[in-house]
Amino acid sequence: xxxxxxxxxxAERERALQQITNNSRFxxxxxxxxxxxxxxxLSRVLRQLRADWKKKYSRALHLVETFVDxxxxxxxxxxxxxxxDLGQTTGRTRQDRCNQIRVPPKRVWVYPLSKDFRGALxx
Numbered sequence: 001x002x003x004x005x006x007x008x009x010x011a012e013r014e015r016a017l018q019q020i021t022n023n024s025r026f027x028x029x030x031x032x033x034x035x036x037x038x039x040x041x042l043s044r045v046l047r048q049l050r051a052d053w054k055k056k057y058s059r060a061l062h063l064v065e066t067f068v069d070x071x072x073x074x075x076x077x078x079x080x081x082x083x084x085d086l087g088q089t090t091g092r093t094r095q096d097r098c099n100q101i102r103v104p105p106k107r108v109w110v111y112p113l114s115k116d117f118r119g120a121l122x123x
Contacts, residue, residue: 037078
């Protein structure tokens with residue numbers, strides 16, 4: 001669903017995949033009750049990530065993605081932080097080259113870091 005959202009070809013994907021990164025873990029435990037904590041933390045993380053990425057890799061970072069296991073979580077913190085819900089994965093992993101590995105589908109959430117992220121990722 002991410003590739004459809006960006007609208008890129010296989011060649012564009014191959015070339016620009018290094019301008020996307022994954023937020024692999026984010027959890028605020030249910031008993032922590034601080035208003036807007038998730039939005040605040042995600043905002044600060046993204047701001048710092050953008051700067052660190054540019055410094056380390058000498059290229060801009062245009063999109064951050066994350067995958068939420070909806071059998072365990074709802075992804076409400078991403079919704080509250082204005083991430084975009086793209087839909088579900090197909091239940092495959094990136095290592096599944098033979099269509100044999102099955103994992104639970106996950107929700108794909110993305111956050112664009114530049115206004116023209118699609119153009120930047122397709123250029």
